[in-house]
Amino acid sequence: xxxKRSVLVTGATGQQGGAVARALLSSGHRVKALTRRPDSDxxxxxxxxxxxxxxxxxxxxxxxxxxxxxxxxxxxxxNSYEAGIAQETRQGILAADAAKAAGVGHLIYSxxxxxxxxxxIPHFESKYLVEQHVAGLGIPYTISAPVAFMExxxxxxxxxxxIRGTHAFAMPAKRVLQLVALADIGAFVAAxxxxxxxxxxxxxxxxxSELSGEDQAKILSQSIGRPINYQAIPIAVARQQSEDTALMxxxxxRVGYDVDIAALHRDFPEVRWHSFADWARxxxxxxxxxxxxxx
Numbered sequence: 510x511x512x513k514r515s516v517l518v519t520g521a522t523g524q525q526g527g528a529v530a531r532a533l534l535s536s537g538h539r540v541k542a543l544t545r546r547p548d549s550d551x552x553x554x555x556x557x558x559x560x561x562x563x564x565x566x567x568x569x570x571x572x573x574x575x576x577x578x579x580x581x582x583x584x585x586x587x588n589s590y591e592a593g594i595a596q597e598t599r600q601g602i603l604a605a606d607a608a609k610a611a612g613v614g615h616l617i618y619s620x621x622x623x624x625x626x627x628x629x630i631p632h633f634e635s636k637y638l639v640e641q642h643v644a645g646l647g648i649p650y651t652i653s654a655p656v657a658f659m660e661x662x663x664x665x666x667x668x669x670x671x672i673r674g675t676h677a678f679a680m681p682a683k684r685v686l687q688l689v690a691l692a693d694i695g696a697f698v699a700a701x702x703x704x705x706x707x708x709x710x711x712x713x714x715x716x717x718s719e720l721s722g723e724d725q726a727k728i729l730s731q732s733i734g735r736p737i738n739y740q741a742i743p744i745a746v747a748r749q750q751s752e753d754t755a756l757m758x759x760x761x762x763r764v765g766y767d768v769d770i771a772a773l774h775r776d777f778p779e780v781r782w783h784s785f786a787d788w789a790r791x792x793x794x795x796x797x798x799x800x801x802x803x804x
Contacts, residue, residue: 511703515539515580517613519567519604520588521560522551524660524691525619529584530560532695533702543567543576567600570607577611582702584653586619587639589632594753597632601639609648615709616650617701618643622687622714622766624654630760631753640712651701652712655694656687656766659717659788662729663797671729671737672798679742679758682723687716687766690783697780715777716768718785725785732789 516533520526521542533540540560544552547564556562565572567587577583585604587597601618608616624637643650661667662676670677680686697715701708720728726739748755774782783791 511536512705513537513539514582514702514705515541516582516584516702517541517543517563517577517580518560518584519543520586520619521555522546522549523588524658525655525694526584526586527551527555528691528695529698530555530695531558532692532699534559536699536703538699538702541576541580543573567604568596570603570610573604573607574611577608577613580611580613582615582617582705583608583613584617584619584698584702587636589635589753594631594635598635598638601636602642605639605643605646609646614649615702615705616643616646616648617698618650618652619698620652620654620712622654622656622716622768623764625712628760628764630757632757644710649706649709651708651710653694653698653701654712654714655689655697656714656716656768657689658694659688659690659783659785662725663792668797670740674735674737675740676722676726676729676737677740677742678722679744679747679755680722680762681741682739683721684762685719685721685765686761687719687768687770688785689715689717690788693717693780693783697777700777700779713773714766714768715773716766716770717782717788719770720785728786728789732786732792733794 518526518530521530522544530540542555542560543563543565545566547562552562563576587601589597620636620640621633624633722739726737729737
């Protein structure tokens with residue numbers, strides 16, 4: 510029988526943190542959500558599902574310590590796109606220190622796959638700095654390191670082109686990329702929470718599927734019910750938007766994630782592990798198109 514835990518989830522009103530909160534709830538754990546926006550729609554939805562909402566900021570060490578005092582596990586994540594790279598590192602270090610001060614028995618830090626391999630990608634490196642700090646704190650910890658999200662396909666920066674019939678990404682059509690569904694991130698973190706002592710001091714890169722942009726477009730065509738064509742965005746165009754993002758795409762093409770997916774899925778059978786086809790088949794494309802058209 511699984512021991513029910515009390516877990517403080519940071520970033521719970523965002524995609525990844527929200528997936529973690531929902532997975533923990535569905536497994537019967539008690540969840541507290543740390544958010545700067547307690548009045549947001551996402552926070553209200555979590556509250557209605559049974560999550561305790563706590564207003565706080567990761568940079569406010571005292572408030573994080575207070576929120577973490579009565580939990581036995583903490584899920585910590587940052588957001589470089591929202592906070593900025595330097596601030597993400599600063600906030601992550603402060604929040605990790607707060608977890609130690611509060612006596613949290615298990616700190617799970619969300620990084621990114623291969624952040625520990627000197628990628629040179631700024632928002633990978635920022636997370637690795639926090640990882641190193643967490644590892645040196647002398648408290649029980651686990652690093653949860655997902656690959657790219659399947660949900661990036663429907664992110665604000667890509668959905669417009671997709672609705673018009675194009676899956677656009679800054680990689681060659683036949684270059685494979687490892688992906689993971691948000692639901693699987695939530696389920697994987699829940700597994701780490703439940704395994705507890707068995708995962709202390711360990712780092713896990715994880716993925717659900719691996720396929721090329723060309724194959725993604727074929728699956729999207731089948732799931733959406735109309736032709737979707739793949740378009741490789743030139744790196745120069747990506748670089749105009751963000752040097753950080755351009756460096757990531759160049760690394761994807763040159764090196765790429767290297768999770769042993771078969772071994773991972775054998776080791777964590779409690780996670781359902783969506784393939785890209787599973788994810789695309791289950792996604793509500795009609796609702797998405799209606800929402801986009803009405804916007």
